[in-house]
Amino acid sequence: MKIIRSSTPAADGFRMPGEFEPHAGCIMIFPERADSWQYGGYAARRAFAQTAEAIAGSEKVTVCASEKQYDNARAMLPSHIRVVEMASDDAWSRDYGPTFVKNQKGEVRGIDWGFNAWGGLHDGLYFPWDKDNRMARKLCDLLDKDVYNKRDFILEGGSIHVDGEGTCMVTESCLLSGGRNPGLTRQEIEDNLQQYLNVSTVLWLPRGIYNDETNEHVDNICAFTAPGEVVLAWTEDREDAQYPLSKACLDYLEQAVDAAGRRIRVHKLPLPRPVTVTEEECRGLDACFDRPARTPGERLAASYVNFYIANGSVVMPGFGDPADEEARSILQGLFPDRQVIQIYARDILIGGGNIHCITQQIPASGGEA
Ligand code: KQY
Numbered sequence: 001m002k003i004i005r006s007s008t009p010a011a012d013g014f015r016m017p018g019e020f021e022p023h024a025g026c027i028m029i030f031p032e033r034a035d036s037w038q039y040g041g042y043a044a045r046r047a048f049a050q051t052a053e054a055i056a057g058s059e060k061v062t063v064c065a066s067e068k069q070y071d072n073a074r075a076m077l078p079s080h081i082r083v084v085e086m087a088s089d090d091a092w093s094r095d096y097g098p099t100f101v102k103n104q105k106g107e108v109r110g111i112d113w114g115f116n117a118w119g120g121l122h123d124g125l126y127f128p129w130d131k132d133n134r135m136a137r138k139l140c141d142l143l144d145k146d147v148y149n150k151r152d153f154i155l156e157g158g159s160i161h162v163d164g165e166g167t168c169m170v171t172e173s174c175l176l177s178g179g180r181n182p183g184l185t186r187q188e189i190e191d192n193l194q195q196y197l198n199v200s201t202v203l204w205l206p207r208g209i210y211n212d213e214t215n216e217h218v219d220n221i222c223a224f225t226a227p228g229e230v231v232l233a234w235t236e237d238r239e240d241a242q243y244p245l246s247k248a249c250l251d252y253l254e255q256a257v258d259a260a261g262r263r264i265r266v267h268k269l270p271l272p273r274p275v276t277v278t279e280e281e282c283r284g285l286d287a288c289f290d291r292p293a294r295t296p297g298e299r300l301a302a303s304y305v306n307f308y309i310a311n312g313s314v315v316m317p318g319f320g321d322p323a324d325e326e327a328r329s330i331l332q333g334l335f336p337d338r339q340v341i342q343i344y345a346r347d348i349l350i351g352g353g354n355i356h357c358i359t360q361q362i363p364a365s366g367g368e369a
Contacts, residue, residue: 002146003137004109008195009148014101014109015198018164018224019309022364024108025060026310027139028052029358030073030083031091032066035126035293036351038284043347045069048091049076051308051315051348051355054341056081058312062142064088064135084142089117089132092353094219095156097360098136098147101198106366110140110147111196113155118214119179120154125213125352126288143362153192154180158217158357160197163227166259168199170218171208177215201259205252207245209233212301219356220303221249225267225334228258233303234268241299242271269330272321275302281350294350306354307331308361314338317345317354 009015030048031037037044052061056078064086065073073083088096095118098110113136117129133151140147161169174180175189184192190202208216221233232249235242253264277294285293304327307316314335318324324342332340348354 001141001144004146004148009101009109009111010195010198013103014107015103015164016099016101016162017363018162018227019361020224020226021164023059023311024362024364025062026055026308027093027097027360027362028061028063029086029088029091029093030063030065030069031351032069033090034286035288036090036285038281038347038350044351045072045076047343047345047347048358050343051358052077052081054313054315054343055308055310055359058310064093064139086135086138087131088135089126089129091351092132092158092357093135093360094158094353094357096132096135097157098140098145099157099160099197100145100361100363101196102363102365106364108145108363108365110136110145112136112140112147112149112151114151114153115156116154116179118156119177122179122182123177123215124179148196150192150196156214156217157360158214158219158353160193161218161222161224162197162199163224163258165227166198166200167203167227168193168197168201169203169205169222169224169230171205171216171221173207173216174214174218175204179215199259201257203253203256203258203264206248209301209303210242210245211299213352216245217357220301220306220354221246222253223305223307223356227260228262229265229267229334231267231269231305231331231334233271233305235271240274267330267334269304269327270323272302272304272319272323275300275319275346275349277350300349301352302349303354304331306356308355308359309335309338312338314340315355316340316342317348318342319346319349320344
């Protein structure tokens, strides 16, 4: 594996493909952190294993597990899922796995962004995060991909979505947050996205999901389903704290134009009713930074937008909510050639994210037509 320090994907003719383009596989990490996953992570590991199996129905899945969890992961996961031992601080491959880029010959490379646990000592969510920060490079080595070093720029994979045709979508609340790149202007941040993802247009949604502890990652509020088309997490309840956030995004998207000059087609995806943490769940979590990791009644950032597009399926969260089926059927309509698989994801949500946050696609190699 070569570490590329002096050029950029755009300069080398590489771009980040849309998630709906063909994959070689998917990377996940087995959960065990006691202040993220209640009661030692037993229920979370079951939900991660179900997610891995659903994705493995149509693409190769690699699960990274710690030395302590390796045997358990190997036992819980079927043999067609690859398990490798790799140290991490938690289980968010979207955020600190490599972001992959591809050129016209079909060569794939990784990007190793800086990771500081969603805000470092400013408003980050745990310390230390050095094992997470080393994962992108280790994974590129494992997969035999050269990697761009961009550790001087803090970025999580969940804070970007691309359409593969020159457009990237982010939220202002996250990318302009004080804990990531406070020394950079908005224009400098946009320049980095342009050079590393090879995009010409950055859509800056104002906000994300209410109480999303990532400073409102875009992957929880809005996702491309095709070039020029997005789903937006939506509530009709004007009294709900989420309403002004979703409305601000809708207003923004209705006037936005993508890199190809298209207006964006917005499909509203309903939100579940507010999901809050129970006392029993809080009792099962270790403290974080000498404070309780969660407090009873705290609202979690539940959203159906946090789905993963696999080669043959779309794997989405369910919350045991009346809106589960409506959200599933909207996504099924938008992805007629893929089977939409819903996983009961409360035990992933308690950790602070969902199915998109715990997965990272590896684009298929091979030339483009
Ligand atoms: O991408 C995410 N949503 C990850 C959030 C991690 C929170 C740590 N408890």
